[in-house]
Amino acid sequence: MRIANSLKLGGDRYRGVDLVPRMAGAGFDGLDFNFYDVYRRPEWRDPASAEAELEALARAASDAGVEWVQAHGPFVIGPADLSGDGGMMESCARSIRASGRLGAPWTVLHPFYFDGAWDRAHHERMLQANVGFFRALLPECKAAGVGVALENTYDPDRPHARVFGSLPEDLCEIVDSLDHDLIGICWDTGHAHLAKLDQRAGIASLGKRLKAVHIHDNDGRDDFHVLPFATAHMGIDWDAVTAGLAEAGYEGAFTLEVGTAFRGVPEELFGEMLRFSARVARHLADRVEKSRAR
Numbered sequence: 456m457r458i459a460n461s462l463k464l465g466g467d468r469y470r471g472v473d474l475v476p477r478m479a480g481a482g483f484d485g486l487d488f489n490f491y492d493v494y495r496r497p498e499w500r501d502p503a504s505a506e507a508e509l510e511a512l513a514r515a516a517s518d519a520g521v522e523w524v525q526a527h528g529p530f531v532i533g534p535a536d537l538s539g540d541g542g543m544m545e546s547c548a549r550s551i552r553a554s555g556r557l558g559a560p561w562t563v564l565h566p567f568y569f570d571g572a573w574d575r576a577h578h579e580r581m582l583q584a585n586v587g588f589f590r591a592l593l594p595e596c597k598a599a600g601v602g603v604a605l606e607n608t609y610d611p612d613r614p615h616a617r618v619f620g621s622l623p624e625d626l627c628e629i630v631d632s633l634d635h636d637l638i639g640i641c642w643d644t645g646h647a648h649l650a651k652l653d654q655r656a657g658i659a660s661l662g663k664r665l666k667a668v669h670i671h672d673n674d675g676r677d678d679f680h681v682l683p684f685a686t687a688h689m690g691i692d693w694d695a696v697t698a699g700l701a702e703a704g705y706e707g708a709f710t711l712e713v714g715t716a717f718r719g720v721p722e723e724l725f726g727e728m729l730r731f732s733a734r735v736a737r738h739l740a741d742r743v744e745k746s747r748a749r
């Protein structure tokens with residue numbers, strides 16, 4: 456199983472192209488590009504400078520012998536975002552095109568929810584709104600050869616509330632309604648922990664729909680994005696996660712999303728921290744393989 460890490464590390468201290476060879480040197484096979492960090496920056500809104508940036512990132516990865524395994528698109532918040540000038544749809548489309556340029560097969564996007572009675576009719580309206588939004592992106596996906604993986608989310612104001620999109624069955628309903636090879640699921644272990652989900656059953660239930668993962672830990676209260684095992688007894692049951700990935704038949708990369716773990720780390724320790732994070736990822740990826748063999 457390949458191990459990967461997100462380029463969202465160390466805040467703004469490091470340029471993406473400089474991090475790529477360091478990731479490879481630390482032992483990672485793959486990279487996750489975070490479009491949501493950059494898509495509002497003027498240089499990314501200008502097609503020529505965005506192309507130059509993407510070209511540099513693609514070249515840095517091929518020089519270092521690592522692959523772009525996935526990318527993260529902008530956060531789709533809900534209908535307020537979707538109305539007006541269609542800016543959110545266009546931002547998602549641009550992130551899909553950028554993923555294609557890097558050769559990343561999946562762009563991760565969040566499904567969205569909106570207030571209502573939280574009854575069946577409300578659920579159905581949210582389902583149809585999501586299906587409509589992601590169906591409208593399919594032509595971009597086909598043109599770029601990039602799929603959209605829908606990520607389980609949570610409500611930052613009510614982290615334990617099971618809002619639409621936080622449950623594996625919500626994601627499966629959207630994906631099954633769209634029924635297309637370029638639509639799948641990304642499982643975020645930290646968000647599932649906040650929603651107090653059974654990670655093993657939740658991940659296993661996704662089966663072949665599962666195309667990407669965001670691996671990180673927290674204490675069950677806040678979305679910390681720290682390394683697995685960092686929060687001791689309050690943290691995630693990693694046996695459950697690795698067994699679930701094996702049971703789902705997951706074939707993608709084991710991708711960390713642990714930006715907070717690196718934020719305060721001084722440069723003198725940064726390389727050591729990168730190598731340690733690769734060791735943690737490799738340890739857990741090996742546990743997935745062992746679970747598969749059982």
Ligand SMILES: [Zn+2]
Binds near residue numbers: 606669
């Ligand atoms: Zn995530």
